[in-house]
Amino acid sequence: MSESTDSPTDFIRQKVAADVAAGKHGGRVQTRFPPEPNGYLQIGHAKAICLNFDIAKEFGGLCNLRFDDTNPEKESDEFVRAIQDDIRWLGYDWAKICYASDYFEQLFTWALQLIESGDAYVDELSPDDIRAYRGTLTEAGKNSPYRDRPVAESLGLFQRMRAGEFEDGKMVLRAKIDMAHPNMNMRDPVMYRIKRLHHHRVGDAWCIYPSYDFTHGQSDAIEGVTHSLCSLEFEDHRPLYDWFIQKLGIFPSQQTEFARLNLTYTVVSKRKLRTLVEGGHVMGWNDPRMPTLSGMRRRGYPAAAIRSFCRAVGITKTPSTSDIALLEHAVRDELNRTAPRRMAVMQPLEVELTNWPEDKVIEVVGHNNPGDESAGSRKLPFAKRIFIEQEDFREEANRKFFRLKKGGEVRLRHAYIIKCDEVIKDANGEITKLLCSVDMATLNKNPEGRKVKGVIHWVSADHAREAPVRLFDRLFSVEKPEADKAREFLEFVNPDSLTATTVLCEPSLAEMKPGETCQFERIGYFCADTEESNLGHPVFNRTVGLRDSWAKQDQAS
RNA sequence: AGGCGAUUGGUGUAACGGUAGCACACUGCCCUUUGAAGGCAGUAGCACAAGUUCAAAUCUUGUAUCGCCUGCCA
Numbered sequence: 001m002s003e004s005t006d007s008p009t010d011f012i013r014q015k016v017a018a019d020v021a022a023g024k025h026g027g028r029v030q031t032r033f034p035p036e037p038n039g040y041l042q043i044g045h046a047k048a049i050c051l052n053f054d055i056a057k058e059f060g061g062l063c064n065l066r067f068d069d070t071n072p073e074k075e076s077d078e079f080v081r082a083i084q085d086d087i088r089w090l091g092y093d094w095a096k097i098c099y100a101s102d103y104f105e106q107l108f109t110w111a112l113q114l115i116e117s118g119d120a121y122v123d124e125l126s127p128d129d130i131r132a133y134r135g136t137l138t139e140a141g142k143n144s145p146y147r148d149r150p151v152a153e154s155l156g157l158f159q160r161m162r163a164g165e166f167e168d169g170k171m172v173l174r175a176k177i178d179m180a181h182p183n184m185n186m187r188d189p190v191m192y193r194i195k196r197l198h199h200h201r202v203g204d205a206w207c208i209y210p211s212y213d214f215t216h217g218q219s220d221a222i223e224g225v226t227h228s229l230c231s232l233e234f235e236d237h238r239p240l241y242d243w244f245i246q247k248l249g250i251f252p253s254q255q256t257e258f259a260r261l262n263l264t265y266t267v268v269s270k271r272k273l274r275t276l277v278e279g280g281h282v283m284g285w286n287d288p289r290m291p292t293l294s295g296m297r298r299r300g301y302p303a304a305a306i307r308s309f310c311r312a313v314g315i316t317k318t319p320s321t322s323d324i325a326l327l328e329h330a331v332r333d334e335l336n337r338t339a340p341r342r343m344a345v346m347q348p349l350e351v352e353l354t355n356w357p358e359d360k361v362i363e364v365v366g367h368n369n370p371g372d373e374s375a376g377s378r379k380l381p382f383a384k385r386i387f388i389e390q391e392d393f394r395e396e397a398n399r400k401f402f403r404l405k406k407g408g409e410v411r412l413r414h415a416y417i418i419k420c421d422e423v424i425k426d427a428n429g430e431i432t433k434l435l436c437s438v439d440m441a442t443l444n445k446n447p448e449g450r451k452v453k454g455v456i457h458w459v460s461a462d463h464a465r466e467a468p469v470r471l472f473d474r475l476f477s478v479e480k481p482e483a484d485k486a487r488e489f490l491e492f493v494n495p496d497s498l499t500a501t502t503v504l505c506e507p508s509l510a511e512m513k514p515g516e517t518c519q520f521e522r523i524g525y526f527c528a529d530t531e532e533s534n535l536g537h538p539v540f541n542r543t544v545g546l547r548d549s550w551a552k553q554d555q556a557s
Numbered sequence: 558a559g560g561c562g563a564u565u566g567g568u569g570u571a572a573c574g575g576u577a578g579c580a581c582a583c584u585g586c587c588c589u590u591u592g593a594a595g596g597c598a599g600u601a602g603c604a605c606a607a608g609u610u611c612a613a614a615u616c617u618u619g620u621a622u623c624g625c626c627u628g629c630c631a
Contacts, residue, residue: 185626
């Protein structure tokens with residue numbers, strides 16, 4: 001699943017292509033990615049980022065990064081910075097970085113214009129009354145008593161709102177549309193509210209802030225965005241989006257909605273991710289189990305794999321839940337091509353090579369990537385005492401088990417074929433050690449007259465380095481943690497999603513730099529953690545395990 | 558007096574009136590100094606009903622099911 005060069009042909013790209021062909025906006029294409037800086041980006045945002053930036057690129061257009069910072073309540077510079085880092089890491093760069101807050105003055109002027117044209121009014125109803133007057137899904141709302149106040153009065157009040165003459169929540173500016181509209185968003189939506197909050201960019205310059213609806217389309221218009229792509233929940237807002245543009249007579253950006261991404265065995269809503277962090281269910285926003293970009297980055301997911309995944313799930317209007325296995329496939333696919341191979345043993349079983357001279361140490365050569373000659377090779381020490389994986393030995397097993405068994409032979413990866421002659425056990429009958437003999441004629445050579453099928457990994461006991469490892473499993477133990485409305489999603493958090501253990505690894509692994517990823521042969525892909533690794537002492541995160549068809553087969557039998 | 562949108566194998570998608578294809582997952586076989594990767598094969602699908610048409614996944618209507626909407630959030 002490498003990133004293909006031919007472009008996808010989803011309905012949005014078809015629409016953009018048709019617009020270009022028709023000469024709309026002179027064939028110009030411009031998009032934007034508009035996050036609110038109130039949280040960390042997650043895999044769902046990655047889908048939107050890829051869509052917007054890729055479309056701009058494919059059609060020779062521009063894509064801006066625009067922070068939708070109209071509500072200072074939960075917004076901060078920390079998020080502004082983290083979002084930029086995540087987007088760059090994903091592999092994208094913006095034409096311009098914009099802030100809705102840069103348009104506050106213009107927005108205010110436009111609000112004045114709508115008041116003057118009789119399309120907006122200052123309402124003094126309380127929040128509770130506004131709700132009550134709005135009506136319900138099946139009943140029309142009713143007009144506010146302030147709805148038909150004179151234009152001049154609204155004008156004066158709105159100016160005074162800005163001047164800070166009224167308390168928070170005392171009044172709002174509303175669009176005058178239709179309180180009986182079947183679309184709730186058209187029942188005189190709020191355009192401005194009074195909030196005495198410090199804004200991360202404009203400071204205390206304003207005490208009134210525009211709403212999303214009165215900001216987004218105008219921001220698109222100011223920047224000249226031709227295609228304003230957003231998720232399905234804004235479908236109901238499109239009539240409003242168009243209404244403001246039409247009333248204001250500004251550049252007609254067009255909004256198109258697509259389904260957001262959902263993933264099995266996880267949650268992606270900001271609120272729920274926050275709950276996981278604040279409830280201590282994970283170590284933080286960048287916990288490797290989190291579907292955040294920072295979490296996936298820390299876990300070792302390559303940016304290219306995430307892009308590839310986003311391309312694979314496509315863009316539609318059908319709400320759906322993608323299988324996390326598809327994401328994992330994209331990760332393995334990328335890592336299989338790029339990650340150097342190494343050897344490490346998770347559950348060591350000592351093996352003494354009886355016919356190997358006591359002090360003899362040789363170096364064998366291991367290829368870094370069998371599928372990529374250019375990846376080169378490294379040397380591995382081989383000596384009398386080695387460790388193999390406990391599960392690679394069975395005293396007795398059928399022929400399906402082609403690893404080491406008593407009296408049987410197996411290939412040590414990159415080294416010799418050995419034969420198990422004797423099994424040493426302790427008083428409890430637990431296997432403590434294997435005595436094996438080496439077939440000296442089999443280094444990088446197959447024996448004559450017999451075929452040895454199994455290959456297992458190993459490390460030299462005297463040369464192995466011990467390193468901490470964290471194994472991650474799915475964050476939730478059910479496919480759709482949000483599906484059961486009667487139960488809180490937290491009930492489904494997988495108690496075994498994190499396992500801390502250690503590995504014995506080949507010497508070269510001690511040199512792994514934080515953030516680097518390799519494959520532990522026959523086990524999985526691991527990266528050196530960026531937070532907890534020290535020079536010469538990596539702490540490994542298991543990015544994803546290798547596919548294991550033997551485990552399935554063994555389990556089935 | 559509700560509105561808007563959606564519905565194609567287990568999952569995610571393609572098709573734009575003319576043989577339902579791809580990927581993931583799953584199953585079997587081959588290959589292999591990673592039981593990985595790779596190769597080959599296989600299982601499995603148009604929500605339902607009417608209508609238009611020589612011909613419907615595709616157009617029309619109805620039904621069902623699901624999603625979103627009653628923040629001074631975005």
